Amino acid sequence: MDKEHQEKKLRESKEILAALGLPPKQQNTRTALVLLSMLNLSPTKPWSDAEAHTLGITECMEWMKNHYPDISKGRKDPTRYAPNTRESVRKGSVNQLVSAGVLFKNSDAPNRATNDKNNRYHPSPIALKAIASFGTSAWEKHLEDFHTEWGRLRDKWAAERAAHLVPVVLPDGTVRSLSPGDHSDLIRDIVESFAPQFTPGGIVVYLGDTGTKWIVEKPEYLAELGVLVDRHGKMPDVVIHFTEKNWLVLVEAVTSTGPMNGIRVDELKKLFEGARSGLVFVTAFQTKKKFRQFAADIAWETEVWVAEEGTHMVHFNGERFLGPYDQNQ
Incomplete structure (x- = not known):
């Protein structure tokens, strides 16, 4: 597998994270790879091929290991995460992407407990539409649409969540x-x-x-x-x-x-x-x-x-x- 393609896709993924509004701490290798896994984007796939890929945390980690094996070499945050680092992936990357509106959690069962082994994540439609246009003339327009729509959804869901506490x-x-x-x-x-x-x-x-x-x-x-x-x-x-x-x-x-x-x-x-x-x-x-x-x-x-x-x-x-x-x- 071409390491150059892996690193190029990783750099672009980090650029997208920044544009979507993720804080600097989450514009890192691990979160960039989580994003790629949820889009099912291997190193040679164009961004236009991004798709809604539904994964649990363990499945996400396995995908990263299989599709970006060279990224870990010489880095502090490797893709070959051991099972005991599962919580770092969930808390440090996946949860942040959910909070930013990039991922949806448990669309089939929103009330699953945080530690439920059946928790699954996939890209939100508005984020997927924007990301798939990365590198094209439509990127800025779809990015603006993402921020506008996510702002409305965030307010709506905050009210709904409060009702279910x-x-x-x-x-x-x-x-x-x-x-x-x-x-x-x-x-x-x-x-x-x-x-x-x-x-x-x-x-x-x-x-x-x-x-x-x-x-x-x-x-x-x-x-x-x-x-x-x-x-x-x-x-x-x-x-x-x-x-x-x-x-x-x-x-x-x-x-x-x-x-x-x-x-x-x-x-x-x-x-x-x-x-x-x-x-x-x-x-x-x-x-x-x-x-x-x-x-x-x-x-x-x-x-x-x-x-x-x-x-x-x-x-x-x-x-x-x-x-x-x-x-x-």
């Missing part, structure tokens, strides 16, 4: 909104049903969201409890300070992955190692059917709460019910 009423009566999806529905159940039942009077000191993550964040409060929050650490979905018992209740909302298995418990113990409050580990499921799917993975000395049976818990322990296992607590 999941409202969560915190124990203090304030309301926060989460991204739409089953995961957010379960987080709402944890805050509005689990917390009053099992941690009455508790304070939600952290609440995560698949869209923007830090919905509730009280680092000063946690610091008083001996916890210095590492923003790069993988926080549980909900952290509640049960003040009556001085427990920190760490809750994972599981709809597809991530129960409190032994590895996850060890991670959280390290993340909260300075806590002066007892640590309680809880896995929350929406249904008993989902709980059965993960039952074999649940760690001992943790708890399970199922939203559809909200007044009961399952205790994976031997000597006590809900509570920390530090002998001093």
Whole structure:
């Protein structure tokens, strides 16, 4: 495969990213290759052959490896991305292209959760029309049309998205909104049903969201409890300070992955190692059917709460019910 053609197409792709309004940080090799993959444009294809190519993140990475194998040589952001760099492609490139109106996400099912393995992306029609004219006399006109039309769509979709957000009423009566999806529905159940039942009077000191993550964040409060929050650490979905018992209740909302298995418990113990409050580990499921799917993975000395049976818990322990296992607590 001709490296010269690969590099030429890459330079043009970066030029297009700049013209479409992507910030300088996203006018990079990785994002340029993601764009090419979603257009199904191999190095020798003209821009007029751009097409709507629907891909998931893994498929996108495989396409880049197969069609632009030489670009990685001598570069810091290679096309041969390992599986553990999948999130970098999604967060650093694909999400930015979605935000810019260049890609559409899940046209068949807009409410799929962020971490759903079935998420798929493809070029928006207005972006595709503009990009296909790159290098012709019609490019400037179609580029202007893209910016005008995307501005109108962005305003419309912002209103529609707000209408589908999941409202969560915190124990203090304030309301926060989460991204739409089953995961957010379960987080709402944890805050509005689990917390009053099992941690009455508790304070939600952290609440995560698949869209923007830090919905509730009280680092000063946690610091008083001996916890210095590492923003790069993988926080549980909900952290509640049960003040009556001085427990920190760490809750994972599981709809597809991530129960409190032994590895996850060890991670959280390290993340909260300075806590002066007892640590309680809880896995929350929406249904008993989902709980059965993960039952074999649940760690001992943790708890399970199922939203559809909200007044009961399952205790994976031997000597006590809900509570920390530090002998001093």
